[in-house]
Amino acid sequence: MHAKVEPEVKRVSTYCYQCVNGPDLLTVETVDGVATKIEPNFDLKGEHPADGKVCVKPFGLVQKLYNPDRIKRPMKRTNPKKGRHEEPGWVEISWDEALDIVADKMNATRAKGVMDENGNPRLAFTTGGAATPFKYMGSFPALLFAWGPFDQSLGAGGTVKCYHTEHMFGELWHRAFTILPDTPRCEYIISFGMNIDASGGVTGVRRHADARKRGMKRIQFEPHLSVTGANAAEWIPIKTKTDNAVLYSMLHVLLHETPMDKLDVPFLKNRTASPYLVGPNGFYLRDPETKKPLMWDNNSNGAVPHDRADADPALVGTFTVTGAIEVGADEETWRYDRVEGATGLEKTRQLLADKTPEWAAEISEVPAATIRRITNEYLAHAHIGETEIVDGRELPFRPVATVLGKSVNNGWGAYECVWAHTMMQVLVGALEVSGGMLGSTTHVAGDTDWERSLTVEAGEDGFMTHTFTPTDKEGWDANPFTRHAHNSLTPMGGSKMGAQLFGSTTLAWLRLQGRAAESWPKPNPPDIWFVYKCNPAISHSETNRMGDAMAEFPFVAAFAYTLDETNHFADVIMPEATDLESDQLHRIGGGHYMENHWESEGWALRQAVIEPLHEAKDFSWIANELARRTGLLEAYNGAINAGVCGIPLQTDDYDFALEPDKEHSQDDIWNAVSKAASHDLTGGKEILDLDWFRQNGFKTRPYSRLNWYLYHKLEDLGLRFELPYQERYFRMGKQLANRLHETGVHWWDKQLEEYKPLPEFEDLNRLWDEIIERNHDVKAADYPFWLLTGRSMQYAWGGNVGIQLIKEVADNVYGHDGVVMNAGRAREMGIEEGDLIEVTSPVNSTRGYARLRQGVRPDVVVMIAQFGQWKMPFAKDLKRPGLNALVPMNVDSLDGGGSSIDGTKVYVTRIGAGL
C-alpha cells in the first residue's frame, strides 16, 4: 500500500465586486494550487448585514479561471478590414509586442494632441457593470488620469440600463445616486417594479427576507410577476408605463382626500420648500434685497424670508405679497409691488387636483379602491409624530417607502415617477429618517462616492449645494466636449468627476452612426478606444447596428477574457488577470450603495488566489508598463499618490507616497495603499501592510447608523430638501433652451419640454406609439405587446454568459431560456408551451421558445437582456433571444436627461413547434 498523500488545502480571502452591491467578501478553497470552491467569509458574521455571504455570481469565478475559451495570450488583428462578417485573423503575440503597439499608438496620438479637431478627446474608455470594473482595474485609472481628458461617452448600456433619472434627481434632493428603504426598520413598501430580490445583492436579499419575517409588507406593482413580486404581500399587474398615473393618484389621495394634519406638517414646513411662494412666472417670489425665497408667515400674516427662525409658514394657499421679485432664466428679473404667490405645495395640489384614483384606474387598470386602500395603509404605517433615538440623536421614525424599478426611473415619464415617489416620502416625512427612504452614494453631487453625508453643505435658497453644468451665457459650453455632449445637453449630470457618466450614451452612438444632432458635425471616432469588462455590441440597444460604428474605429485595444462581439472589432486584445488572479484594496461597508448600509466600515483586499493562468496579467502591471512606455510615469505615480487607488498616499497625518519618477511594482502600490488605508481607518494606531491584508482579508471599524440618514445634517444646517417645487431645474431648462436655440440647435426641443417646475402627467403609451410611428414606417397598433426585461441575479453585470455553471443554475429560474408570455393570451394565438415564436419590434426581430406563465400581463412579453451573442464562445451556442437587439435607438425616445427605457413595443408570431 502506498501512503496516501494528503492534498494541500488552503483557504484564501478575497472579494467579489461583479456588481454594484459589492464588494462581498468570500473565501476560495484551493487544493494543490487549484481553485475549487467559493465559500462565504464567515469571519464577517455580525458585521456584514448578510453575515459574510456571497450571491450566486461569484460561484462562476472558478470556471471563469479554467474556462478553456479564455484568451490565453495577447493577440493582434491581421485583417485590417473590420466588420461583423470579417474574420479578424487573430495571431498571438508577446506582451512586449502588444504593449508596444498600444504605447506607440498612445504616443503618436499624444503627439497630435489629446483633443481632436472637434474638441473631443482622442482617447475613449468604455466599461460596463455600472462602473464596477473600475474596482478591478488596479492602478489603470491612474494611467487614464495621467493621460488627461478621455471620453467615456461610448457607453455599454448606461442611461438605458441604469436608474438615470433617479441618479440625477435623487442626488439633487437627498444625495441619493440610488435609493433604498431603511429596510431593517421599514414596515410598508410600495414598489413600482423594483426587483430588489434580484438586484439588491446579498445584503438586499437578506434584509428583505428578515423584514418579511418581521411582518413588513411589500406591495409590488409590475406588469410581470418578478422574483421580488413572488415574495410580495400583493402583486398588482399594472399596465406597462402607467406608474406615473398611479403615483399621481396616490399623491392626490394624500393631498386632496386626507386632512392636512394627518400628513407630517412639521417636516413639510421646516425641512422642505413646500411653503416657498411661487410667482406668476413660475419662479420663487424673493426678497428684493437679499433675494431669499419668501414664505407666508401665519404668525406675522406676511411674507418672510425662508430662513426666518420664528416663522410659522403657510403650507397651502395663495397669498398677496407686497414687495417681491422673481428671478428667471439668464437673470431676467420681475419686480412687484403687489403680487399673488402660491406655495409650492399649493402648486402641487393644483397639479394633482384631477388625478383621482378613478382617473388613474382608467389608465393603469389598477382599481381605484386598491389605490385608495394602499395609500391609506401607507399613511397608517408612517407613524407620523413618532421618533427614535439613534446614537443619541432623536430622529423621526417613518417606516414606509415607495421605490421604483428600472424603466420606471429612467426614460420618458421617469421625472414624474421619481418626483412622485419622493413626494410620497415627503408628505409623510419619511425622507432620510429612520425607517423611511434613504439614499446611497454620490457621483453627481460630490467627488466622494463613499461618504455622502460629507457632501451636505449649505447652498443657495436654503438647499444643499449642487453643481449643475453651467447653462448661463458665460458658463455654458457650446462645444460638446464628449461625443454625447454631456456638458452641452444634460446639465443635471453636474460637473464633478463622474459627470460624463450621466450624458446620453445613446446619443453618442447615434451621433457616431450619423443619425442624431444634425446641426453638429458628425464626431470622429476616437483615435484610441480602450474597452474593458463590457460588451456594448450586445448590451446597448439596437445592437445589430452597434458594429457599424465600431467598424470605423481606427484603433481598438480590448482587455478581454474571451472573444466577444465587441472585441471582434479590436486591433489588439490583452488578457487581463481575472477576479481570482488579481489584487486590489477596496473600501467595504459604510453607507455604500443600494441596500448596502452597514454598521461597520473598512477595507478589504481582492487578491490573487492563484497565480494568473496562461499569460494573463494583473491590471496594475499593465498600467505600470504602459505608463513607462508612454513616458507618463511621473504623472501616473502622482495620480496614485493623490488617491486614485482609493485613498491618498500622503496627507498631513501620514506619508506612504510612491517616489514619482520610479516604477513601482503592483505589490509596492498596494502595500502603500494598505498602509494609508489602515492608518486612516485606525487613526494611525495600526499600520497594516499588504501581507497583513493577504492573511486577514479585511479590516473594519464601527460605523454609526446615524450616518445612514441625512435628516439631522439638514436640521443642523437649517436646510430643506428641494421639494416639491423645482425652481432651479425650471430655470436651468429655460437657460439651456436659450443657449441651444442661440446656436441653432432645435433637435433637442422635446427634451427641453421636460424642464418643468412640477412634472406634468404624460400618457406614455400614447407617446411611445407616436415615437414609433414618427421614426419607423409602421403602424403602432400593429405592435400590441410591450417587450420588457426581467432582472437576472445570476447574469446581471457578471459578464458571465460564457460560464456553464451560471447557465445551469440560472435555467432553474423561469424565463432564462425563452420568451415569457401570458398562457391565456398565447393559447388564443395558438401558441403552446415550448413553441418557437418570433418577436418583432420596429427595428428587428428575434426568435425564442415560448414560456407560458400566468404571472405576466396578456399584453406583455418578457426576455432576459443578456443574450444575443454571435461570437462569444459557449454563449453563442445558447441561441437565446436577446432583448437589446429589439430596442430602438432614436433621439425621440430620449428624455430630458438623455435616458431611454429598456423595452419596446413588439408583435409576436408563432413560427412552429418547439424542440
Add this chain to the structure above:
Amino acid sequence: MTRYVMIADLNRCVGCQTCTAACKHTNATPPGVQWRKVLDVEWGEFPDVQRLFMPVGCQHCADPPCMHVCPSTATAQREDGIVTIDYDLCIGCSYCTVACPYQARYKVDKPEFAYGDIPTENEAIQFDERTMGVAQKCTFCSDRVDAGVEQGLTPGIDPEATPGCVNSCIADALSFGDIEDENSNVSELLAENTWFQMHAELGTEPGFYYLWDREAPEDMQGDMQE
C-alpha cells in the same frame, strides 16, 4: 439521540440558486446534476397568481423508500437519519431513483464536464471515478457534519459542521440541525412557524421541513391527503 433535518423557509427564499451553485462547488457534481436546487413554482390564473421558490433535494426520510428497495445495501441510513450511498456497493440499477418520490437521485454513466469532454483543472482534481454509473444524491454534507462534530462543533450553527447549501443561503432561508434536541435551532423554528412536509401522505417521514405561512390551494398540496 440526534436526527438531522433541514428546513427551508419559503417566506424567505428568493430562488437565487446560490445554494444550487454552492452545492455544486461543495460536492463537485457534474453539469446537470443538482443535489440541491430551487424550483420556480407558479399557481393560479392571471391576475390571481402566486409564485414561490422551493428548495428541493434528498429529504433524508426517516423511512426512506430508496433504502428499502436498494438491492445492494448501497443506500443506507445512519443513526442520525442521514441517508447515504456507498458508491462501491451500488450497482447502478436506479431502483432507488424510481422509488424516491422527491426526484432526488441522479446517475451519470460517463464523465461529463462543463466545457466538453476535457475536464477543466478544477474538475480534473475533483473528479471521482467512483461516482460513475452509480446513484448519487444529497448527503446533507455528512463529511462536513462528521468532521465538524469531531472537532466539537455544532452542525447547523458552526459553518465548518454545516452543509454547504445552508452555509451559502443569502436569505437565511435554509437551516440545519438536530430535531431531536428540543432546544435546537430547527426545533425552535418549527415550533414558532407553520410548516409542511412534502408528500407526507406517502409515509416517508421526510427530514426536510418547509416553513410557509399561506395555505396553498388544494391542487398544489400533493396526492392522497390524509
Add this chain to the structure above:
Amino acid sequence: MSNTFGNALQTQWDWRAAGNFMFGGSGGALILMAAIASWPGTPNLVIGLAALVFVGLGLFLVWLEIGRPWRFLHVFFHPQTSWMTREASVSVLLFAATFTGVLMQAPSLLAAAGLLGFLFLYCQGRILKASKGIPAWREPAVVPLIISTGLAEGAAILSILLIVSNAAQGWLLYLLMGLLGWRLVSWRNYRQRMAANNAPPAALKVLDGIDRPQVILGNALPLLLLVTVIVQPALLAPLALLACILATAGGWLMKFTIIAKAAQVQGYALGKLQKGRPAIKPPVRREKDKFVFSRD
C-alpha cells in the same frame, strides 16, 4: 387533475427494464403453466428451455441497463426488504430448479420451479408497487395486473408451443380465457384506481392511449377467437394460435407502456400547513434492517 407539479417522465428505466417485465414475467408464468400442464410428468426440454430463455432475456436486458454491470452479484445483498434482491434470488433458484428438473425429468423439482416462476412474477409486481416515486407503479392494483397478465402470457405462450407441436390442451385454453378475463378486470380496476388517486395527467393520457388496442385486440378479440374455437374445434390451429399471439402481445404492450411511457414521476407538491412542534419519528435504521415482507 394532478395535485403535484414537475411530473416528468422518468428515464432511468427504459425499454431494457421494460423488457424484464415483458419477457421475464412471461417466462416465469410459462414455467408455472408448463409444470401444471405436464403434472405429474415433466415438460419437454424445449418448453423448459424456452421459459428460461424468456426469463434470461429479461434479466439480460436489465443487466444492460445497470451502471455497474460487473457488480451484479451485489444485487443479492438485501433480501430483508428489497424486492429486486428477492426477484434475483428467486430467478437463481428458478433457473436451477427448471434446468435440473427438465434434465432429470424430476416432477417435484418442476413443481418447485413452477412455484418459483409464480414467485418471480409476484416479485415483479411488488418491485413496481415499491417504486414510490412513480404513481403508475406504486398503485397497489398494479400487482394483480402484473400477475394476471403474466399468467395469461404464460398460458398463451405455452399454448402456442403446444399447438405448433400438435399437442394442444383444451383446458389450457379455458384457463387462458379465464386469465384474460381476470386481466381485463385488473386493467379496468388499475385504470380506475389511478384516476381516483390523482395520477399525473400525462400518465393517464398514455394509459388511455393503449386502452382500446389493449382491451380489444389484447383481450376481447382473443376471447372471441377462443370462443369460436370452442364452437369450431377444426379452426383451433389458426384461431387459437392467433388468439394466443394477441394475448401475449397485448400483455407486453401494456407492460412496456406502464414501464417506459406512463412512468411520470410523482412530482413536487406543497403540503397542508401544520402548526407546532412536529411528532418526530426516529430513523427506521435504528431498528436495524429487519426482514420486512411488506412495508406498504
